[in-house]
Amino acid sequence: ETGVTQTPRHLVMGMTNKKSLKCEQHLGHNAMYWYKQSAKKPLELMFVYSLEERVENNSVPSRFSPECPNSSHLFLHLHTLQPEDSALYLCASSQDLGFLYGYTFGSGTRLTVV
């Protein structure tokens, strides 16, 4: 049990579908993150939330829409995705922004866009 839970574990969606990825942490952390991991590429930071406010958006296309309703939950809403968006999407949390002792990652959602 990592303390960061992501659902679903796997998702296949068509390019016209709308779906959401969910992340939940029970660690009392104040910062939460969405990362994308594509094959043979490094983890790419997508969004950062601190105390439920978005503090970073790394030039992510608008077809990805994050939501942080409270400090324990983070969503990534997906709509009209492209096949190149197929990747592993990882959620992470940390005590605070700039916490240097590492993030706690979830197991990820393996997304396939067909």
Next chain:
Amino acid sequence: DQQVKQNSPSLSVQEGRISILNCDYTNSMFDYFLWYKKYPAEGPTFLISISSIKDKNEDGRFTVFLNKSAKHLSLHIVPSQPGDSAVYFCAAWRGNQFYFGTGTSLTVIP
């Protein structure tokens, strides 16, 4: 442009021997480095870190070395065990985010 590079996608080592995983970076402003370990179907987990003011940090079987002049980071695992088989990512901190390498898959052969 990739600022953190792991040029070896995979490494195989005999059980009991030393595993050396390497990481190179381009930005001299990085001031903190970490190694993560990832098993299949799990998220990365924090393994060991080092500040840029140090050149070595040790935790049990794991030692991280930092050569700032060469912009090179390495992780030594001694002795290697089959349970160490995983993907290892290095990460460097600057500003308010980590920059990750692409990972090296380590296989420890019993």
